[in-house]
Amino acid sequence: MSFVSRGFRGRRQPEADSARVPPGQYVTTDYPVLSAGPTPHTSLDVWDFSITGEVDEEKGWTWAEFQALPSEEVTVDIHCVTKWSKLDTTWRGVSIDTLLEGVDTAAEHVIQYSDGGYTTNTPLEDVTGGKAWIVYEYDGEPLAPEHGGPARMLLPHLYFWKSAKWIRGLRVQREDEPGFWEQNGYNNYGDPWKEQRYWGD
């Protein structure tokens, strides 16, 4: 069946990497920047982080309070829907499990919301169980604004648009609600290993 591009040889990934790179992705050592609009610059004096929506009690932290929460260093591979993957990226931040400690909810969906109006949606179970963090350091340095600083979601098992930059909170909901890219042609779930890039994938 399969089509061959006449004259194309390609550049193979090193063997060790190939099992870590989802279909259609290539490994980069750079750190490309992608966003749909201007980079917001929010002062740490007014920054806060909230858990809202269908929870028994809403929670919130100032920047100082957030920094005082127990943090973890995590090293993970990340996969952007624009085809690049970056291996062994190191971050520091707070596990969503820590943020949701003591929160009681029957809801099954969560919306990440950010400065600048960006949103993205996932099942709640995709951000719990040691799978997701709100990170504020990259490679030992404060997270730069163009990469989502002061703080962003790190949700490495889904395409990276599911890791909102400039995040300010999580809204827990009973109903699923497609976020920004999910309304603009991109897949509602975004599993890179199933190559769920777009609507209908």
Next chain:
Amino acid sequence: MTWRLADVLDVTAETDRVKTLALDVPGWPGHRAGQHVDVRLTAEDGYQAERSYSIASAPSGTRLELTVECLDDGEVSPYLTDELRTGDKLELRGPVGGYFVWEPSVGGPVLLVGGGSGVVPLMAMIRERAAAASDVDMRLLLSSRSWEGVIYRDELERLEGDGLTVTHTLTRSQPEGWTGYARRIDADMLAAVGPGVGDRPHIYVCGPTPLVEAVATALVGLGHEPSRVKTERFGPTGG
């Protein structure tokens, strides 16, 4: 979204590093100006590489055109610019992206800011405006390294007028007698070229990350609403 096998009708040079591929795509569902496609190359042993490329042609055109810049360390772009020829087939799927798009119903005024091959999706908008005989106030500010490096230079010159203005800035070298801008795009240039903040222009910025970051920040600094500034970037790793 399904993969389609396109016929390569034509490969033409835009500059010494940039080529336009004209394609016939059976079953193409149509697109909006500003959208892109994913291209997939397959080697004989089944190895595949995928990249995204902006669509250059207007939606009303009969052929789908992609304009591709050859990146020195690229894996896919050198194949598209140097190997692919008329009569070959190319696998792609799309169109993709519902945000960085303009169509005549969006209206104006419109400010398009491009760097290098970042002009490609903006050109689709300019061509769509022309095809629809729209008289929307549309202004392109395009940063290129040199006059020879300006993509679509002649066509832009032809299309200018009737509400479309084209302003070049040449950042590395300028032809003799050049009286236009010769520096990176900054707030003063954006204020001089663009519609006023009070006119609430729709703004589209596409280019390498440093240009997009600088331009978007400057536009917000001038007072444009962040939600009116749509950006599309490509990094050095585009391939």
